[in-house]
Amino acid sequence: MPTAAEKLVDFLAAQGIDRAFCVPGESYIALLDALHAHNSLDLVTCRSEGGAGFMAVADAKLTGLPGIVLASRGPGACNASIAVHTAEQDAVPLILLIGQVEKRDLRRNAFQEIDYANMFQGVAKWIGEATDPEQVPELIARAYAMAMGGVPGPVVLSLPEDVLAMECRAPTLPATLPAPVPPAPAAAARLAALLRGAERPILLAGHGFESIEGRAALQHFAEAWSLPVAVSFRRQDLFPNGHPLYVGDLGLRNPDAQRAAFAEADLVLALGTRLTDITTQGWSWPAAGQRLVHVCADPRFLGWLFPAELAIAADAQATIAALRAERPAAPPGRAAWNARLRQVHVADCQVSPAEYADGVAFAEVAKLIEQVAPADAIVTLDAGTFGAPFYRKAAWTPPQRLLVPVSGAMGFGVPAGVAAALRCPDRRVIAFVGDGGALMTGGEYAVAVARGAPLKLVLSDNGSYASIRIHQERAHPGRVSGTSLINPDFAQWCAAFRVPVTVVENKADFPALEAALAAPGAAAIVVRTSLQAVLPRR
DSSP states (O other): OOBHHHHHHHHHOOOOOOOEEOOOGGGGHHHHHHHHOTOEEEEHHHHHHHHHHHHHHHHHHHHSOEEEEEOOOHHHHHHHHHHHHHHHHHHOEEEEEEOOOOGGGGGTTTOOOOHHHHHHHTTTSEEOSSGGGHHHHHHHHHHHHHHHSSSEEEEEEEEEHHHHHSSSSSSOOOOOOOOOOOOHHHHHHHHHHHHHHHSSSEEEOOOGGGHHHHHHHHHHHHHHTTOOOEEEOOOGGSSOTTSTTEEEEOOTOOOOOHHHTTTTOSSSEEEEEOTTTTTTTTTTOOOOOOOOEEESSSGTTTSSSSOOOOOEOOOOOHHHHHGGGGGGOOTTTTHHHHHHHHHHHHHHHHHOOOOOOBOOHHHHHHHHHHHSSSSSSSEEOOGGGGOOOOHHOOOTTTOEEOOTTTTTTOHHHHHHHHHHHOOTTTOOOOEEEEHOOOOOGGHHHHHHTTTTOOEEEEEEEEEBOOOHHHHHHSSSSSSSSSSSSSOOOOHHHHHHTTTOOOOOOOOGGGGHHHHHHHHHOOOEEEBBSTTTTOOOOO
């Protein structure tokens, strides 16, 4: 008779899930044994639960299936919680499986016990807990459906260690996912009429287009209707950045000229986005008086702070498909509007070469990557100021992928790179991390090396938590507190992973950087990065 753990693994395998990430723990030893016996699931053993969780999030971004992360109770679950928050902010399907205390010890403040329903309330889409082995097939099927349905997100399943090991007679259930919801015919017709009448529209594209098919559908739709496309926060890889209809992103510190131009739009079509604070420029756009059509699969996010002239609770791609029967048209002034928005964006992409005594301006590294990255490259970024140029100064074109934490979580870059290199070993994967994030989860580089994954690691070393230092200099000029770093010798640290190491001290070393990226196998590049290049001018 199979155990509850074996039934759980059978369900995951039946959905096409072939990889899980973990730090092993005795509280789910039966689940580890079930994975050992199942030859279709690869178990990736990581160095921290946070790193394992970030890998699962990145893997989900690439596959479109839920990322699977296994964590032990108490401390393990706490460490993994950063991935739950990241998946929620990023709209990524994630299943966190936690080995819980034995059933008899539940809610008795046992060793390492946490009530996960309380802990993850408000972050996870759904939290379940098995108290009987017969519940496990039902709960894992529900977890899968909740993670994938509507706006994707994280779910948490608590599994007492004794329940996992018990025999389970309940059948393995099929996955039940609702079909993507299309708009009502009347809503689709009204949307088409609004698009035909708008002289200055903007199509704001979000998480609803994350799949390969979604990206292709978005481009075809924008071209058919002659719509300028802006992307929501940190989703630059949704639309070819070199396309005449690409007009930029809605992110941190958008240029004044771009904000002013966007404020002139006579129609904002927000497709597959929740309209969160950064995308809406601090809840200021669309502005009062601008017509808004908001399409989101989850009605909870419709009419929230932004009253829409037309609010459609539907799937973004299904909405595009519903408009295929409509006749595309655009007023005569549309072409000039599109060209104007494009010109504003292109002006913001320029990088002026400059010399700094304290290192290299990382914007110039970003432009170099744009030039040398293969057409199918995958770039992963940690949070930090070093990453900012990759959002506006470098151009991305599908199938290139830019895997970044919409949540702004430090520690994402290296684990995401590991997951991408394991998932796509034939593609060039480059992970960028700052000196702050490197010592948070940078040890996960050992996982890539151990598995022979050809991950390129680029480490920006400027001796500072620069993002916070910038805010500090604006609010309290010259009063540096808590933002300086005394770093190890990162070249030696990288060499300890037994990979070739290249050190970039100035722009004369750029050919060596380019050669290291092009060479086969794993490699690390340490860039001495200028802090002065990013600090506010006094």
